[in-house]
Amino acid sequence: MSKGQKIAMWVISGLLAALFLFAGLTKLLMPAKMLAQWVYAPWFLTVVGVCETLGAIGLLIRRLAALAAAGLCGIMIGAVYTLVAHHMNNQLPTPIIVFILLILVIFLRRKESRGVSAPATS
Secondary structure, X not given: OOHHHHXXXXXXXXXXXHHHHHHHHHHHHOOHHHHOOOOOOHHHHHHHHHHHHHHHHHHOOOOOHHHHHHXXXXXXXXXXXXXXXXXXXXXXXXXXXXXXXXXXXXXXXXXXXXXXXXXXXX
């Protein structure tokens, strides 16, 4: 992997980590009145908030980044479903772009891990 690709991967991973950390902590700290706008149970939004927060941390750990990005892709699929179900189609580009960036992180992390050879055992 080239130096430019590594820099791009870390910048994208850092920005996505910041996004998901903000989104996850917001869901965890949000008052119950604000949760009422969604039809989901408060415990479900707590689970999503925990997953987003842990996923954000996982994006910054080299060995976990691809797995964290894959899990966050599931969250983004759920976000797209929620927006479509609530007829909020004007907000659809954001989770779709985030989904594409997460796929890019998976691709680059896998490419990086294939490029690094395991130490030779003798």
